[in-house]
Amino acid sequence: xxxxxxxxxxxxxxxxxxxxxxxxxxxxxxxxxxxxxxxxxxxxxxxxxxxxxxxxxxxxxxxxxxxxxxxxxxxxxxxxxxxxxxxxxxxxxxxxxxxxxxxxxxxxxxxxxxxxxxxxxxxxxxxxxxxxxxxxxxxxxxxxxxxxxxxxxxxxxxxxxxxxxxxxxxxxxxxxxxxxxxxxxxxxxxxxxxxxxxxxxxxxxxxxxxxxxxxxxxxxxxxxxxxxxxxxxxxxxxxxxxxxxxxxxxxxxxxxxxxxxxxxxxxxxxxxxxxxxxxxxxxxxxxxxxxxxxxxxxxxxxxxxxxxxxxxxxxxx
Amino acid sequence: xxxxxxxxxxxxxxxxxxxxxxxxxxxxxxxxxxxxxxxxxxxxxxxxxxxxxxxxxxxxxxxxxxxxxxxxxxxxxxxxxxxxxxxxxxxxxxxxxxxxxxxxxxxxxxxxxxxxxxxxxxxxxxxxxxxxxxxxxxxxxxxxxxxxxxxxxxxxxxxxxxxxxxxxxxxxxxxxxxxxxxxxxxxxxxxxxxxxxxxxxxxxxxxxxxxxxxxxxxxxxxxxxxxxxxxxxxxxxxxxxxxxxxxxxxxxxxxxxxxxxxxxxxxxxxxxxxxxxxxxxxxxxxx
Numbered sequence: 134x135x136x137x138x139x140x141x142x143x144x145x146x147x148x149x150x151x152x153x154x155x156x157x158x159x160x161x162x163x164x165x166x167x168x169x170x171x172x173x174x175x176x177x178x179x180x181x182x183x184x185x186x187x188x189x190x191x192x193x194x195x196x197x198x199x200x201x202x203x204x205x206x207x208x209x210x211x212x213x214x215x216x217x218x219x220x221x222x223x224x225x226x227x228x229x230x231x232x233x234x235x236x237x238x239x240x241x242x243x244x245x246x247x248x249x250x251x252x253x254x255x256x257x258x259x260x261x262x263x264x265x266x267x268x269x270x271x272x273x274x275x276x277x278x279x280x281x282x283x284x285x286x287x288x289x290x291x292x293x294x295x296x297x298x299x300x301x302x303x304x305x306x307x308x309x310x311x312x313x314x315x316x317x318x319x320x321x322x323x324x325x326x327x328x329x330x331x332x333x334x335x336x337x338x339x340x341x342x343x344x345x346x347x348x349x350x351x352x353x354x355x356x357x358x359x360x361x362x363x364x365x366x367x368x369x370x371x372x373x374x375x376x377x378x379x380x381x382x383x384x385x386x387x388x389x390x391x392x393x394x395x396x397x398x399x400x401x402x403x404x405x406x407x408x409x410x411x412x413x414x415x416x417x418x419x420x421x422x423x424x425x426x427x428x429x430x431x432x433x434x435x436x437x438x439x440x441x442x443x444x445x446x447x448x449x450x
Numbered sequence: 451x452x453x454x455x456x457x458x459x460x461x462x463x464x465x466x467x468x469x470x471x472x473x474x475x476x477x478x479x480x481x482x483x484x485x486x487x488x489x490x491x492x493x494x495x496x497x498x499x500x501x502x503x504x505x506x507x508x509x510x511x512x513x514x515x516x517x518x519x520x521x522x523x524x525x526x527x528x529x530x531x532x533x534x535x536x537x538x539x540x541x542x543x544x545x546x547x548x549x550x551x552x553x554x555x556x557x558x559x560x561x562x563x564x565x566x567x568x569x570x571x572x573x574x575x576x577x578x579x580x581x582x583x584x585x586x587x588x589x590x591x592x593x594x595x596x597x598x599x600x601x602x603x604x605x606x607x608x609x610x611x612x613x614x615x616x617x618x619x620x621x622x623x624x625x626x627x628x629x630x631x632x633x634x635x636x637x638x639x640x641x642x643x644x645x646x647x648x649x650x651x652x653x654x655x656x657x658x659x660x661x662x663x664x665x666x667x668x669x670x671x672x673x674x675x676x677x678x679x680x681x682x683x684x685x686x687x688x689x690x691x692x693x694x695x696x697x698x699x700x701x702x703x704x705x706x707x708x709x710x711x712x713x714x715x716x717x718x719x720x721x722x723x724x725x726x727x728x729x730x731x732x733x734x735x736x737x
Contacts, residue, residue: 151569159581276657276710278664281702284688292692387574391665395688406669409584417584421577429572 137440145433152429153207156422157200160414212419217411222419226401230423232302233400236323236393237385239316244324244331244385245378251328252335252374257362259340267332274329280391283322287395290318300397319396323388327381334377338370372443379435383428460722467722470715477708480527490518492525492678501694511696513686519700522678526701529679530708533594533663534656540598541605541655546648548602549609550636553617564610567603575600575662583671590673593666597659608651612644646723650716657712664705680705 187193191202206212212222255267274282291299303312342348343366351361390402397403401420408416461467480487489509490496496508496516503511510519552563579596586592613636616622622639630638660680666672667681668688675682680701687697 147565148569148572151565152572155569155573156581159585272713273706273710276713277706278661278668278702278709280665280668281684281698281705284684284691284698284702288691288695288698292695383572383574387576388665390576390580391669394669405580406671409580409588409671412584414584417581421573421581424577425572428574432572 134440138437141433141436145429148429149426152425153204153422154200156418156425157203159421160418161196207422212422213415215408215413215416217408217413217416222415225404225416226419226423229399229401229404232398233386233389233393233402235305236316236319236398236400237382237389239320240324240385240388241327241378241382243320244328244381247324248328248331249335249374252332253339253362253367255332255336256339256343257358264336268336271329271332274325277325279322279326279388280395282325283318283392283395286318286322302398302400319392319398322395323385323392326388327378327384331374331377331381335370335374338373339366342366342370372439375442376435376439379431379438382431386424386428457722461718464718464722466714467718470711470713470718473707473711474715477527477711478531480524481531484525484528488518488521488524490521492517492522493676494518494521501690501697503694503696510700511694513694513697514690519683519697522683523680523700523704526678526680526683526704529590529673529677530660530663530705532590533597534659534712536594537597537601537659537662538652538655540595541601542648542652544598545602545605546609546641549606549611550613550640552606553610553613554632554636554640560610563606567606570599571603573600575658576665579662579666580671583666588671588674590677593663593672597662600662601655601659604651604655605648608647609644612647613640616640616643646719650720650723653712653716653719657709657716660705660709660712664701 191199194202210223212226214220215222215225218225251267251271255264258264287299290297297318298315299318301315303315305312339362343362348361348366351365356364389400390406392398393400393402394406401424405417405420408414408420462471494517496512496518498516499505499508499512500516501512501514502508505511508518508520510523512518513522548563548567552560575597578599579593582592582596616639622635625635625639663672663679664681664684667679667683668685670682670685672681673679675686683701684698687694687701691698
């Protein structure tokens with residue numbers, strides 16, 4: 134087991150390096166002078182100023198050297214400064230990441246709270262009304278843009294019924310109840326696609342397990358349906374579901390870019406979208422880097438968790 | 451591939467495939483014959499009829515400038531088709547050759563290609579699009595490129611997996627023993643027999659591309675006005691949600707129906723093509 138973890142960790146490092154390289158390359162794919170870009174739009178382009186920026190960010194050095202220097206700074210937490218606000222990108226992202234994390238976690242929990250019971254019901258009542266309705270809803274939810282579902286939620290609960298706020302963000306520490314009220318619609322919009330995908334996975338995994346011999350044995354023993362499903366089948370069926378739920382975290386992070394814009398939530402996604410409009414490339418670069426690393430780390434942990442939970446995994450493979 | 455007529459016959463007997471193909475036919479026809487089908491010019495403003503709901507003159511209503519929603523929806527189908535075909539096209543053009551090379555060459559080439567694919571998978575297409583929009587500016591080309599890049603690793607992985615299992619089969623080994631060149635083995639034997647899962651994946655990928663384009667259009671990072679796209683229509687409609695909800699409902703329903711069509715067609719294709727794949731797996735176990 135320890136060797137398996139070590140192996141995975143060794144694979145993690147090159148992936149991490151590759152990701153940083155892709156992000157770095159992206160910045161240098163930009164046509165034009167990177168020094169001018171760092172000055173930001175509409176600023177005076179004084180040659181001495183440009184030269185000092187080139188020195189400060191080593192833009193006068195060969196690209197591989199620049200990459201190593203940039204990586205070194207990134208590792209020590211220096212992602213440069215925003216060209217519009219001049220604030221440190223790492224600080225800015227740190228502030229915003231907390232908001233995105235809160236939203237993402239809430240969306241993920243809602244998605245789990247909907248999908249797991251729905252998937253179980255769908256498998257247990259296979260071919261009957263709950264299954265048909267649940268599966269149809271899931272197929273529909275996957276085909277629907279999450280943000281459009283959000284717009285429809287705003288229309289129903291905000292505009293028509295006036296039950297819930299549809300814009301803004303309240304920190305959970307300030308007023309937990311109000312924070313949850315503000316978070317409910319965005320988290321639902323963000324989690325709906327994942328809920329549908331996890332539900333389908335839950336359904337098929339449980340159906341597969343329910344067809345196995347040990348379940349027939351449990352039933353033959355006279356165990357009640359509830360005990361068979363929850364006590365015996367669910368444990369084994371959860372394995373592939375956990376993998377999908379882990380991978381869905383990546384989708385949720387990416388989806389936050391749109392959902393935060395829709396609901397006016399000051400998270401990382403909104404920061405990046407605003408930065409695109411202001412041509413603030415350092416912020417976009419830092420945001421993409423942090424999000425990609427987060428997704429990679431989550432996938433890595435999901436992999437490990439799966440190995441820990443499934444004794445059939447060959448650790449030496 | 452199963453023989454053409456039985457395959458098509460079976461496909462047309464599946465209600466899901468039928469729905470998918472019918473919707474796709476309508477959208478493709480709308481995109482091709484947009485000019486003839488649009489009841490109004492997309493920029494024509496009718497100031498007597500601002501933010502109208504359905505009426506005989508404007509079946510799907512009008513926007514804040516009195517522009518006809520149905521006409522804009524029809525023209526928007528062009529971008530939807532361009533993005534889905536273009537993005538999947540990039541994925542196919544880069545991903546399939548990479549997957550084939552990876553499987554056939556093996557060794558360190560395989561390692562490097564697959565590690566790079568693993569790294570690209572970590573970047574969701576939405577994120578790539580945001581980054582590319584910052585670097586290259588917002589345009590149709592940027593959107594297609596970003597979604598296309600995100601498609602590459604999936605297609606490369608599937609192609610590689612198929613090629614690796616096919617390579618073990620007798621008929622491929624026979625071709626190799628007979629002195630057929632590697633390129634020819636790929637062309638004649640590996641690629642045609644790998645098509646089934648690739649067709650399924652590209653169909654699903656097209657639906658996903660439509661969803662991503664809509665999201666990008668909505669946050670304003672996608673195709674720029676005046677070209678109407680379903681995503682930008684939603685963006686412009688959102689501030690007017692209280693005054694005219696129709697404007698926000700119509701493009702969303704259009705996106706939903708098109709993506710549903712791609713997904714159901716993909717599911718039907720998978721069901722139809724899968725038995726052959728299972729046969730393949732058992733044939734492999736027997737050798």
